Each structure stands twice: as structure tokens, then as C-alpha cells.
Amino acid sequence: MTDLLPTARTGGGPAVLTKGAAPPQTPPPQDPGPGVARSTRRRLGPGRSLPFGRLIGPALLVALWWAASASGYLDPRILSGPGSVISTAGDLVATGRLQDNVLISLQRAGLGLFFGVVSGVVLAVAAGLSRTGEYLLDGPLQIKRAIPSLAMLPLLILWLGIGEEMKVTVIALGVAVSMYINTYAFLTSIDSRYVELAEGLDLGRAQFIRKVVIPGSLPGFFVGLRLGVTSSWVGLIVVEQINATSGIGYMMFQAQQYAQSDVIIVGLVAYGVFGFASDAAVRAIERRALSWRRTLAG
Template sequence: MTEALTPARTSRGLDVADAPRTARVTKPFTPPEAGGTLPPGTGGGTGRRAGKGGDGRGRRLGPGRPVPFGRLLGPALLLAAWWAASSAGVLDPRILSHPWSVVSTAVELVADGRLQGNVLISLQRAGLGLLFGVVAGVALAVVAGLSRTGEYLVDGPLQIKRAIPSLAMLPLLILWLGIGEDMKVTVIALGVAVNMYINTYASLTGIDSRHVELAEVLRLSRWRFVRKVVIPGSLPGFFVGLRLGVTSSWLGLIVVEQINATSGIGYMMFQAQQYAQSDVIVVGLVAYGVFGFASDALVRAIERRALSWRRTLAG
């Protein structure tokens, strides 16, 4: 069929189509830099839009090019709206203080050292809870993911635990551990551990069986298999777990600091509620927000580095 058609086509278009034809043939051999210097429009005859890949627009169906600090645009708009509403008198200061009075309260709190002290103790609780939770969650996931016995022993209890919110266990934990720091860190760690476990375990068991087969063909030792295949393969799930875990550590912190605490951001806010100091409450909220936002950004940055081999829509 095609062979019958070709002579007719070539004999007809021989002289006319000659120039674009050679252009097309040579095109693949020109290096990309040279291709980019062609004036736009000259490539029109070849049927491809000239310079499309080179003008930095990125993927057509992608979300667009990243802008530095673009992520801060939403929060900034929110702040501006609050400021405008307070200045215009639409917002009653008894409901929500003016941003400026929040700032001056924050300055006072810093000056007398109350903010730093409370922030430090809160950070310590969240950090310790996160640390213990991550270690426990990952260890359990590895045990359950790599051995059948481990799976039978570990997975059941953790799936049950997953169905019970950590905060629902608070009464029991207070009964066992009292109302001190141990209880607070344990509550946070429990929430983190479950998030870490669920996601890391899912990622571990979801490792492509073809990669396992490859490891068998190459006769990798068990340790090398874990190091080269299992750990990198389960990193995406680990990071999903870590981000959820960081969020849940702040959530746990807020709850435990309102129970019989004598220090921490939560305690500071609880006290302020008694005296109707909405500006102090907002300072506490901002502190929670800043740390939540910063910790998530940090995890994202680490994730981007560790998973740089991945090709994603956003990247």
C-alpha cells in the first residue's frame, strides 16, 4: 500500500518540498543550543511550534512555573484582610484584637521572657514526641514489612490502634503516667508513630515485585537488598508519614498543653482565655502556626533532596 503511494508523492513534490525536507532531516542533528537560536517562525514549515520547549514555559498540563516565596501569598492576603477589617472598625477588639496590638503584646511577652520560655518547653515536648514516634513507627514498619511473623504480630494491633484516636486514650494514659511530661510526650509520640507506621508500611509492602526479582537475579545479600532496594523504595511513604506525623505532633501538643499544664504555649493561651486577652491567644496561635508551617516546609525540603530522583508533576 504505502509503497504504491510513495512514487506518486515524491515525483509530485520533488522540487517544491525539497527545502523544508532538508531542514527537517538536519534538525535532529543540530544540538539543542543551536536549535534554540533559530529566530521564531522559521520552524513553522516543519509543523512544530518553534522554541516551544526552550522558552521555559514548562509542561503544558503542569501547574505552571514556580515563583520564589509564592507559597506565602495566601497567608499575606489573609493578614491584609484582618488588618483592614480591624482598622476599619468592622472587627470588635473583644472578638479579635488588631494585628498591631497582637504585635505589641508579642513584643512584651518576648521582653519579659514568657514567650520564649513557653515556646521552648512546647518545642521540646513536640520534638521529643516526634522523635520517639518516628523511631517507633519506622521500626515497627520495617519489622512488619520484612518478615511474615512481624506482620502477623505487629500489623493487627497497629491497625486497631489506628481506629482509636490517640487523644481518646488520654484518660488511660493519665491514669498510667500521671499528668507530667511523660504523659504529654507519650500522647504525641503515639499519634506520630501510627502515622509513620501506616505510611511506611504501605510503601514497604508496595515495593515493585519486579525490583525484588531483580535483586534475586543479582543475588543481593539481605542487607544489601534492604539498603539498595527496600529503604529507597519506601522513602516516599516515609515522607508522607513524616509530614502527617509532624502535623499530628502539633495537634497532640495543643491538646496535652490544655490539661493541667503549668507551662507551654497552650498553657499561656488557656490563661489568656480566663482574662479575655484575645491578643495573647492570637500570639499563641501565630506561634503554633509558624512552627507548624516551618516544620512542614523543612520536611518538604528534606523530601525534595532525598527524592530528587523522582520526576513529578510539580518538579
């Protein structure tokens, strides 16, 4: 008598096995070959981002500085330790000296950044959307790009004196060049097919700028803005040490005369904190404004 053993379905119906017969074997998995993608893919990107991950690097630098100072490897006459710097910063805050100088420096950097951003964007749009503007503006601005703003200090002092106008102008020149170069580069790299599509839809100049030019050049604008923020702080450090009577740079210059390295480091830390914070703010605005992009930055 034959015993029927139910097994897994093969094809359309149940398979019938006789008593003592071996069950069917599942074939071993085969290598899909070099031309077929495997189920487990190798990740080539930088990985997932960590909240406040960019603070790890500065924190390690401070920890290394603290350890070198505590172990005696750093001569306090050359580089003061973190404890001394924190104590000096507390004294400067208590007397109001640090706050007054910081506010003046922020005002100078803010004005220079504002005028530089506005002028750089206006020049980029004028040169990018008009051949006449390109022929008239791009050449002089490329020449200015090769001339550091600090190299123009003697001429600017001769023209504007040593007052606030000269300081704000030096900062604005550095910012404007960064804004122009990056915004102009992205604006002129917009695919011509979008321009042809806008012409086919009979868009006006204002609609073309709003729907094509601004989205296409916005990534370059933010790159230029980040570089412009850095340029504003670099220019500020220099102009505040030239016949200035206030500001963080002036405070550092006075400390140099009396070999107060702790006060100098307080000024450097203030510059670094403001530079890092302003760059982080621009990054946050950029992520929100360009949330439609998928990039390695996450």
C-alpha cells in the first residue's frame, strides 16, 4: 500500500511522495555574477549626520589645549591655559570692556556684510542676465578678485580716512567679491533648456527671475554667503588693528603692547565663536531654503 505524504506545493498542485522516498532538496543559492547587483549594497556616502556633530572638533581642540596646559607642556608666558583665559574673560565681562568692544565689532561686521551681500548679488544678476552687463562688469570684478582687499588699505585710507567708513568699506569689498563670484557662476550655469521653456511659456522678466533665476542661483548664493561671512570676520580683524579706538581687534592690539596673552586669546576665541555661530546659522538657513535637494551634506 502506498502512503501519501503532503509536501510543499511545486508548480500548480501538491507533490506525491512514495514511502521511503527522499524529500525534494532546495537548490543552493547561486552567485548572481559580476553584472548583477547584490542584495547588500556597500554604502559610499559619508554616513548619517549627528546632531551638533561639528562641535566635536572644537571640543577636542579645547581638551588638547587643556591637557597640554595642565601637564606643563605649554609655557603660560607664550600661551595661557584655558583656566586663565576663562578668568580673564570673566574680569573683562565684569568691567563691561568685552561687551562694549564686541558690540562695536558686530556692528562693523554686520554693516560690511550687508552692503557686500547686496552689492555682490546685484552685480551678479546684472552681469549674468545681460551681455552688456557681463562685458562691463565681469572683467573689473575678476581683476578685483585677484587684488586682496587688504592690499587696497593704503588707497582706501587716503580716500576715506581712518574712520568707520574705511573699515566698513574694506569688509564690504571682500564680501561683495565672494558673493559675486559664486552667485554669477551658478546663475550662468543654469541649463539653457529652462530658459527656452520660460520663453515658450511667454514668461515676463520678473517671472523668469522668480521662477528660474532665483532657484537656479540660490545654491551659489549660499556658498558665497558662507564665504562672505568668513571674509567679513577676516577683514574685521585687520581693520580693527589700524588706528582703531574700539573693537575686539583694538583690545587685542592693546594687550599685545603689555604681553597679555590671555586677553589676546579671549579676543581670538570671540572671533572664532562668532565665526562658527554665523556659519552655522547660514547652514541652517541653507538647509531650510534648499530642502528640495538631496546631497551628501544631508
